[in-house]
Amino acid sequence: MVIDPDAFLETADGRVWTAERSAEAWRLAREALRGALAAGSVRRVVVVCGLQGAGKSTGIARQEPASGTVFFDAALPGARHRAPIIAIARAFGVPVEAVWIRAPLAVALERNRRRPADLCVPEASIRSVDRLFEPPVPAEGWASVRIVEA
Numbered sequence: 001m002v003i004d005p006d007a008f009l010e011t012a013d014g015r016v017w018t019a020e021r022s023a024e025a026w027r028l029a030r031e032a033l034r035g036a037l038a039a040g041s042v043r044r045v046v047v048v049c050g051l052q053g054a055g056k057s058t059g060i061a062r063q064e065p066a067s068g069t070v071f072f073d074a075a076l077p078g079a080r081h082r083a084p085i086i087a088i089a090r091a092f093g094v095p096v097e098a099v100w101i102r103a104p105l106a107v108a109l110e111r112n113r114r115r116p117a118d119l120c121v122p123e124a125s126i127r128s129v130d131r132l133f134e135p136p137v138p139a140e141g142w143a144s145v146r147i148v149e150a
Contacts, residue, residue, distance in 0.1 A: 001036055002060055004073040005029040014118030029072075030088060036070050037092040043068035044143075045089040049076040049136065050101035051129050052121040053108035055150045059101055077132040079140050086141045095143035098136035103150030105130045 008025035009015045036042050048056045052075055060071045076082045082098070089096035103111075105127070112121055136145050 001042075001069070002057075002071045002073055003029050003032045003036070004057065006074075014116075016118075029074075030084060033070065033072065033085065033088050034092075037089065037094055041068060042070050042092075042094055045070045045072060045085070045094055045096040046099055047072045047074075047076065047082060047085055047096060047136075048099045048101060049074060049082065050150070051075065051103055051105065051108040051133070052126050053110075053112035053115075054101040054103035055111070056101050059099075059148065075129045077129045078134045079136075082136065082140060090141060096141070098140075098142045098145045100136055100145070100147050101150055102147055107150055 005022075005025045005028075006015065008028045009017055009021055033045070037045075046069060048060055048071055050056055056073050060073055063071075072085055076085070086096050108126055108130075109123060112123070112126060115121075135147075136142060138145055
């Protein structure tokens with residue numbers, strides 16, 4: 001299972017972003033995680049973070065399907081952004097792992113330019129995540145932290 005807050009921004013006309021829709025998408029993504037964990041069959045949560053355009057979704061798509069694993073796919077630049085996801089998983093007693101897809105800003109920007117128009121992230125947003133990004137560290141509460149070079 002993959003939970004991507006951006007999926008909750010999809011409409012019949014493509015992805016539509018507003019601040020209000022974004023806040024609701026994040027609420028729905030956290031609720032989806034709680035629901036999956038409440039079902040009792042999830043054995044681990046893997047948070048895949050990094051710049052937009054780094055290759056997070058592509059990397060997840062290349063994984064062999066693993067029953068009992070939930071992937072949470074989002075930029076999550078800082079510990080404060082990741083903390084709610086960790087807290088939800090830990091409340092259900094499920095270990096949560098971090099995978100940081102580390103990509104140079106230039107690579108992320110170029111990949112973003114090649115996306116369909118409704119999936120492009122504003123360049124300013126990618127640059128903001130790059131400035132704010134704090135590498136995940138075990139002290140945040142991760143069961144493990146892995147860095148994947150894009």
